[in-house]
Amino acid sequence: MLSVALARLSLSVPKLAPSLTTQCRSIFIQSNPKLFRSTPCLMAEPLKKKKRIDPAVLRAREERKKKKIEKQIRRLEKNSRQLKPIDELEIPPAVYDTLKQRARKPTIISHEEMEERALLLKEWSRYKMKERMNDVQLLDKMILSQQKAMDELRLESEELYQEALAMDLNVMPFTIKGPVHTPPIVNYDSPDGEYTDITKDWFQPLFVKQ
Amino acid sequence: MALLKTSHFTRILLSGGRHAGFVRPSAFNFASNASEPHISKKWDLVSSVCVERNPIITADLTDIENKMQIFLSKIELEQSKKSDHELRKERDKITVDALKKGNASEADLEQATKATAQDFEDASQDEFAKFTFASRKNDPTIDEDARNIKRHLSKHLVLLTQQKVGSDSVWLLPQSVRKEGETMRQTADRALVEAVGENFRSIVLGNAPVGFYKYKYPKDVRDKRGVEGAKVFFFKAIYQEGEASCKDFVWATKEELGKKTKQDYFKSVDQFLLF
Numbered sequence: 001m002l003s004v005a006l007a008r009l010s011l012s013v014p015k016l017a018p019s020l021t022t023q024c025r026s027i028f029i030q031s032n033p034k035l036f037r038s039t040p041c042l043m044a045e046p047l048k049k050k051k052r053i054d055p056a057v058l059r060a061r062e063e064r065k066k067k068k069i070e071k072q073i074r075r076l077e078k079n080s081r082q083l084k085p086i087d088e089l090e091i092p093p094a095v096y097d098t099l100k101q102r103a104r105k106p107t108i109i110s111h112e113e114m115e116e117r118a119l120l121l122k123e124w125s126r127y128k129m130k131e132r133m134n135d136v137q138l139l140d141k142m143i144l145s146q147q148k149a150m151d152e153l154r155l156e157s158e159e160l161y162q163e164a165l166a167m168d169l170n171v172m173p174f175t176i177k178g179p180v181h182t183p184p185i186v187n188y189d190s191p192d193g194e195y196t197d198i199t200k201d202w203f204q205p206l207f208v209k210q
Numbered sequence: 211m212a213l214l215k216t217s218h219f220t221r222i223l224l225s226g227g228r229h230a231g232f233v234r235p236s237a238f239n240f241a242s243n244a245s246e247p248h249i250s251k252k253w254d255l256v257s258s259v260c261v262e263r264n265p266i267i268t269a270d271l272t273d274i275e276n277k278m279q280i281f282l283s284k285i286e287l288e289q290s291k292k293s294d295h296e297l298r299k300e301r302d303k304i305t306v307d308a309l310k311k312g313n314a315s316e317a318d319l320e321q322a323t324k325a326t327a328q329d330f331e332d333a334s335q336d337e338f339a340k341f342t343f344a345s346r347k348n349d350p351t352i353d354e355d356a357r358n359i360k361r362h363l364s365k366h367l368v369l370l371t372q373q374k375v376g377s378d379s380v381w382l383l384p385q386s387v388r389k390e391g392e393t394m395r396q397t398a399d400r401a402l403v404e405a406v407g408e409n410f411r412s413i414v415l416g417n418a419p420v421g422f423y424k425y426k427y428p429k430d431v432r433d434k435r436g437v438e439g440a441k442v443f444f445f446k447a448i449y450q451e452g453e454a455s456c457k458d459f460v461w462a463t464k465e466e467l468g469k470k471t472k473q474d475y476f477k478s479v480d481q482f483l484l485f
Contacts, residue, residue, distance in 0.1 A: 098297070099291065101292070102291040102292040103292075104288070104291070117281065120281055124274060127274050138484055142420070145481035146418065149420060152422050152443075156253070160393060163394070168415075171413065179265045179364070180268070181346070182343040183360075184266075184344065
C-alpha cells in the first residue's frame with residue numbers, strides 16, 4: 001500500500017530530494033490510502049521563546065486591570081446616586097412584585113362617617129378661605145402703610161427718599177428659620193457631639209456692589 | 211416742590227370690596243391745604259425701629275385643624291399599602307402561631323429565636339419614650355415676666371421702651387431724631403444702639419420705612435423751637451440674639467402694645483404688623 005502511494009507521488013511530481021518524499025506520510029496507514037495525507041507544519045514561524053515576566057510587573061498589570069474595573073463601577077454608582085426626575089420614578093420592582101401581599105382589607109365606612117367627612121371638608125375649605133382673605137388683607141394693609149411712609153418721606157425731602165429707595169445689600173441673602181414644634185433644649189448634650197461646620201461657601205452675591 | 215407720582219399698587223382688597231384705582235391719602239391733603247404752602251412748616255424727622263421676636267414654637271392647632279389632622283391621617287392609612295415592617299410582623303405572627311400549635315419546622319424555630327418585628331417596634335418606642343423634649347408650655351412666671359425674651363413662645367413679640375418725650379415718659383418703639391447728614395436708615399440704626407446697647411443683634415429689613423406717624427408738639431414747644439411737630443418713620447427689624455441693656459423695656463404682645471401705647475400711635479404701628 002505504502003509503496004503504491006510512493007510510486008504515485010514519484011509519477012506526478014518530478015523527482016525531488018528524498019527528504020520531501022519521506023516527509024509525506026499517510027495518516028490512515030491501515031485503512032484506505034485515498035484518505036487524508038498530512039505534512040507537518042512547514043514554513044511556519046518558529047515559536048517565540050517564552051520570557052520570564054517579573055512578578056512585580058505581572059502584579060502591576062493585574063492592579064491596573066482591577067483599577068480600571070473599579071473606576072467603571074464607581075462611575076456607574078455615581079449615576080445611581082444622582083436623583084432621578086420625578087417623572088422617571090417607578091415603583092421599585094421588589095415592591096411591585098409583592099403588591100398583592102401588601103394590599104389592606106378595605107375598611108367599611110358607615111354612612112354617618114361619610115357624611116361627617118363631607119361636612120368636615122366643606123368646613124375646612126371655608127376656614128381656609130377666611131384665612132387666605134385675612135392674609136391678603138394683612139399684606140395689602142402693610143403695602144399701603146409702606147407706600148404712605150414713602151410718599152410722606154418724598155414730600156419731606158427728595159434726597160432722603162432716593163436714599164431710602166436704594167437697595168440694602170447687607171440684607172440679601174436673607175435666611176430665617178421658622179418655628180419648631182418644641183423649643184430647643186437648654187444645654188443639650190448632643191450624642192453626635194458638637195461640631196463647627198467650616199465648609200467654605202462659594203456663592204454669587206445676589207446684587208453686585210457698584 | 212415735591213412731585214406727586216402715582217403709586218405702583220393699584221388694587222386693594224379692603225373688607226371684601228374692590229377699588230378700581232388706588233387712592234393716595236396724601237393727594238387729598240395737598241388738595242385741601244392748597245392755600246397753605248407746605249414748605250414753610252418745619253417738622254422733626256424721627257426714625258423708629260420695630261424689633262420683632264418671631265415665635266419660637268408653632269401655635270396650638272385650632273379645633274378644626276385638629277379634626278382635619280385626624281381625618282387626614284385616617285385617609286392616609288386607608289389608602290396606603292403595607293410596609294416591609296408590617297409584612298414582617300405578620301410573618302412572625304404566623305410562625306409564632308405555628309410554634310404554639312406544634313406544627314413548626316426547623317426553619318421556623320430558628321427564625322423565632324431571632325428578634326421579631328414586634329420586639330424591634332417595642333425597642334424603638336422605648337427609646338422614643340426615654341427622650342424628653344423641652345416643654346411647649348412655659349412656666350407662668352416666664353410668661354408674666356415682660357422682660358424675658360422667652361415669654362409666649364408661640365407669639366410674635368415687639369420691643370417697647372419707655373422714653374422721655376417732652377415732659378412725660380411714654381412707652382413707644384425705640385426712636386431718635388434725625389441729625390444733619392444722616393439718612394433715615396442710619397438714624398434708625400443709631401436709635402436702636404442708643405436704646406438697647408451694643409450686645410443686641412437684629413437685622414433691619416431694608417432702607418425703606420414701613421410705617422408713618424405724625425404728631426404735633428404742644429403750642430409752647432411749637433413757638434419756642436419753631437417746629438410744628440414730629441414725623442415718625444418706622445423701620446422693621448428682626449431680633450437675632452443678644453440682651454437688651456436698657457432700663458425700661460418690654461417684649462410686648464400685640465394686646466400689650468395696644469394697651470401701653472397711645473391709640474393713634476398704635477393704629478399706625480398696627481398697619482405694618484403682620485400678626
